[in-house]
Amino acid sequence: GLFQQQLRIAPDDVRPRYQLALLYGKTEDSALRDPDRAIEYLRAVLAREDQDISARFLLGQLLVEGGELENAREEYLRIQTTLGDLHEKGVVPGAARDNPRFQQARANFETLDACLSGGACAF
Numbered sequence: 001g002l003f004q005q006q007l008r009i010a011p012d013d014v015r016p017r018y019q020l021a022l023l024y025g026k027t028e029d030s031a032l033r034d035p036d037r038a039i040e041y042l043r044a045v046l047a048r049e050d051q052d053i054s055a056r057f058l059l060g061q062l063l064v065e066g067g068e069l070e071n072a073r074e075e076y077l078r079i080q081t082t083l084g085d086l087h088e089k090g091v092v093p094g095a096a097r098d099n100p101r102f103q104q105a106r107a108n109f110e111t112l113d114a115c116l117s118g119g120a121c122a123f
Contacts, residue, residue: 014045018055021045025062035062051082053101060108069121073112079105 018041025038039062045055056079063072080102087096096102115121 012048014048014052014055017041017045018052018058021055021058025058035066038062039066051086053079053082056082057101057105060105064108064112069112069116073109073116076105076109076112080109 021038021041023038024032024034024041027033039059042055042059042062045052046059049055056075060072060075060079063069063075080096083092083099083102083105084096086092087094087099087102092099111122
């Protein structure tokens with residue numbers, strides 16, 4: 001399809017990989033859904049752009065859906081660390097604690113932490 005063609009034309013561009021990961025990971029069409037392939041695309045994105053917050057969030061979601069809670073917890077911790085660093089360097093203005101994506105990553109991390117400690121698992 002279109003994203004595969006973009007990938008062939010611009011192999012260094014991470015956007016087609018992210019879009020393919022989104023397609024394979026979140027589609028409602030069971031014939032197309034392939035979370036493992038989606039995770040593979042996301043890992044390729046992150047190998048090129050380690051600070052891609054959208055890719056990390058999607059990876060965390062897919063890991064939770066696949067039951068890989070410890071790995072998902074680590075992704076949400078990475079998101080918090082990355083956003084904290086970006087705020088500290090002034091790349092993103094304001095305080096990290098006020099950033100909605102930071103807050104969501106923290107909430108997801110805390111939920112997974114509680115779940116892995118034997119608490120409630122509500123996602």
